Amino acid sequence: MKRALGLALVTAGLLAGCETQPVKDIQREVQTIWRGPGEPDLSAGLRHYENGRYAEAYRSLQASLAKGLHWKRDQVQAYKYLAFIDCASGRERSCRDNFVRALTLDPELELAPSEAGHPVWGPVFRSVKGSR
Incomplete structure (x- = not known):
């Protein structure tokens, strides 16, 4: 259980650092749709x-x-x-x-x-x- 939790935290940390332009564009699009x-x-x-x-x-x-x-x-x-x-x-x-x-x-x-x-x-x- 501890190992799975640790792996999930490491993976989340790695993905959070993957702020490529396409990811930012998608995030901006989702925010615009969400807010109007x-x-x-x-x-x-x-x-x-x-x-x-x-x-x-x-x-x-x-x-x-x-x-x-x-x-x-x-x-x-x-x-x-x-x-x-x-x-x-x-x-x-x-x-x-x-x-x-x-x-x-x-x-x-x-x-x-x-x-x-x-x-x-x-x-x-x-x-x-x-x-x-």
Whole structure:
């Protein structure tokens, strides 16, 4: 039994080191299928947002939703960040609409303390959540 376990651990270790390009391509393909075709756009949108490139973030986040995200949490995240950008851009109606979409998918959604305390979208989020 110990020998079989040892052999299995050695084999697993050897296979883990076999990161050839075809294996990486297959892993990336499986991840895209698993998360949805819009996942690369979601990742790009979040990166753009963090780097202050809000117009690019908005386009990428919209594209992620249009292409499809399999996980509700990814959809909620896209809508939440679209709402942030809308609110910061003075588009309160669109901000509200995106918060409504996010809360429809996840009625238990809460913003992180730093997000909830934001002077522009914090009150909008609380208003939308309170009216549900």
